[in-house]
Amino acid sequence: MRLPRPARAVPALTGTARRRALTVALLALAVGGAAYAPASAQAPSRSAPRGSPDADLDAYIAKGLRDWKIPGLSIAIVKNDAVVYAKGFGVRTLGDAAAVDAGTLFGMMSTTKAMTALAVAMLVDSGVVAWDDRVTKHLPWFALHDPYVTRELTVRDLLRHNAGLGNADLLWVRGDFTPRQILERVRHLPLAYSMRDGFVYQNVMYQVAGEVVAAASGMPWDRFVKTRILDPLGMTRSQPTLAALRAANDPNVSSAHFEIDGTTRVISESPVDPVPAAGAAWSSADDAAKWLRFLLDSGRVGGRRLVSENSFRELLKPQAFVPLGEFYPTATLTRPHWMTYGLGWFQQDYQGKFVAMHTGSIDGRTAIIAILPEERLGVYIFGNTDHAEFRHALMWRVIDRYIGAPPRDWSAEFLTLYGDRKAKGEQARIAREAKRVTGTSPSLALAQYAGTYEHPVYGDLTLSFNDGALGAAFGPAAENRGRLEHWQYDTFRARLGDGRGGWTYFSFRLSAGGTVAAVRFDDQADLEFARRQ
Numbered sequence: 319m320r321l322p323r324p325a326r327a328v329p330a331l332t333g334t335a336r337r338r339a340l341t342v343a344l345l346a347l348a349v350g351g352a353a354y355a356p357a358s359a360q361a362p363s364r365s366a367p368r369g370s371p372d373a374d375l376d377a378y379i380a381k382g383l384r385d386w387k388i389p390g391l392s393i394a395i396v397k398n399d400a401v402v403y404a405k406g407f408g409v410r411t412l413g414d415a416a417a418v419d420a421g422t423l424f425g426m427m428s429t430t431k432a433m434t435a436l437a438v439a440m441l442v443d444s445g446v447v448a449w450d451d452r453v454t455k456h457l458p459w460f461a462l463h464d465p466y467v468t469r470e471l472t473v474r475d476l477l478r479h480n481a482g483l484g485n486a487d488l489l490w491v492r493g494d495f496t497p498r499q500i501l502e503r504v505r506h507l508p509l510a511y512s513m514r515d516g517f518v519y520q521n522v523m524y525q526v527a528g529e530v531v532a533a534a535s536g537m538p539w540d541r542f543v544k545t546r547i548l549d550p551l552g553m554t555r556s557q558p559t560l561a562a563l564r565a566a567n568d569p570n571v572s573s574a575h576f577e578i579d580g581t582t583r584v585i586s587e588s589p590v591d592p593v594p595a596a597g598a599a600w601s602s603a604d605d606a607a608k609w610l611r612f613l614l615d616s617g618r619v620g621g622r623r624l625v626s627e628n629s630f631r632e633l634l635k636p637q638a639f640v641p642l643g644e645f646y647p648t649a650t651l652t653r654p655h656w657m658t659y660g661l662g663w664f665q666q667d668y669q670g671k672f673v674a675m676h677t678g679s680i681d682g683r684t685a686i687i688a689i690l691p692e693e694r695l696g697v698y699i700f701g702n703t704d705h706a707e708f709r710h711a712l713m714w715r716v717i718d719r720y721i722g723a724p725p726r727d728w729s730a731e732f733l734t735l736y737g738d739r740k741a742k743g744e745q746a747r748i749a750r751e752a753k754r755v756t757g758t759s760p761s762l763a764l765a766q767y768a769g770t771y772e773h774p775v776y777g778d779l780t781l782s783f784n785d786g787a788l789g790a791a792f793g794p795a796a797e798n799r800g801r802l803e804h805w806q807y808d809t810f811r812a813r814l815g816d817g818r819g820g821w822t823y824f825s826f827r828l829s830a831g832g833t834v835a836a837v838r839f840d841d842q843a844d845l846e847f848a849r850r851q
Contacts, residue, residue, distance in 0.1 A: 379393070379405075389408050390406070390407065390701070395716055405419075408702075410572040422602055432633070433530070439626075439632065439633055460526060460529075460831075463508050494793045517644050613689050636659070640658055671717075672690065710732055711732045768788065769774070771847035772848060790802055798814055800815065810826075825840070
């Protein structure tokens with residue numbers, strides 16, 4: 319579980335105007351030493367002749383793995399309907415010699431959103447959905463906090479992140495709500511801004527779009543994506559969910575990694591299956607190349623259209639402006655004149671070219687896709703460590719190479735950019751530590767803080783007292799459980815799960831009678847859980 323923090327499009331899944339929940343997206347980056355990966359991690363799965371353009375890219379990637387401390391990476395490049403580069407680098411799992419190749423499976427995370435938007439486009443073609451249908455036409459049970467917004471919300475609004483809902487990721491991070499339960503609870507969240515008058519990156523609203531797909535097609539989102547997109551494209555090893563991946567028992571799968579207390583280690587997977595339409599799919603460089611070819615051929619495979627040209631063009635048409643603070647931090651160096659969001663795609667200009675792109679992020683994994691339709695160029699990159707932004711550097715390096723721009727060491731520049739951001743985060747942590755009031759004690763005996771606390775939207779939080787200490791459990795997931803230590807006054811903190819999210823703070827509020835009335839995450843009023851028993 320992660321502390322609320324400013325959101326970026328990088329989120330995840332993840333990305334929002336302001337994180338108002340404990341999310342699975344972390345902006346801290348693994349930036350570090352040159353000596354990291356084993357020798358096998360410093361060579362591509364297929365070598366190129368020395369001195370060739372591919373050899374130059376091979377060397378750039380191998381150095382990036384070391385500089386960014388990435389165990390493994392895979393990449394696919396498509397140009398003019400040909401797969402010109404598809405390779406794996408490094409290892410699937412630290413401590414294991416099995417190398418990443420172009421067939422190794424990685425999480426697609428939020429790059430899945432383009433498939434959800436495509437699924438809607440296919441239903442638009444069939445006449446059962448229109449882009450500007452009211453959502454309640456297909457989901458009469460769905461509601462947001464404001465009756466007007468509920469009535470006027472359209473399918474298009476779901477796909478362009480401007481419906482008015484603030485971040486609600488805490489609903490699916492807890493791990494025990496079904497998709498229907500998650501969507502039924504958002505009606506209790508006050509809206510963060512006026513509908514269509516802002517931009518808050520949304521995972522939950524994309525799941526609403528997934529439910530529209532299910533209602534209109536008569537099949538669940540995952541089956542629709544598998545039968546209408548993955549299978550026709552020949553993406554035979556790709557899967558729409560983590561559950562499907564595990565059921566397939568594919569041996570060539572990468573592991574998730576996270577730097578915890580200065581050491582990169584393998585971590586458990588963080589399922590996105592509670593909101594699959596937002597980012598649950600899995601793929602490989604080989605299969606991603608097929609997806610790129612399809613996108614660069616305006617929705618055709620083998621000369622056959624899976625989606626009409628008009629509907630396909632709608633996906634890439636700018637639909638909403640994205641404020642600088644909600645776009646990728648890399649914009650400070652790529653210096654776009656405009657930044658927009660289509661339907662499942664971030665967009666910007668670069669060197670006079672239109673670029674549609676999207677990242678995917680979840681604990682321990684990264685992905686990025688970019689297409690330049692007029693150049694018939696596409697690149698897809700997967701990584702198996704948390705928020706290593708070499709993905710951006712490699713993407714822009716590839717784009718520069720194929721549009722004829724002067725070569726630029728994006729990796730070095732982004733190491734500085736994200737290193738500075740990491741340093742600022744560390745400074746904020748130190749500043750908070752410095753404000754700690756030492757020598758204080760809790761108002762009550764520890765056992766009196768134990769109990770069940772409940773939030774009207776986010777469910778229950780259980781605090782137990784065992785062996786002289788308090789423990790917290792937010793849902794069943796191990797990563798949302800931890801032992802509390804006293805911080806100051808009636809505030810405690812815990813490193814939940816394996817500690818990947820840093821400290822989570824629990825601030826207790828006492829009643830007039832001196833008993834515990836409620837507890838807040840990080841002292842945020844909208845994350846207050848009232849004591850039930």
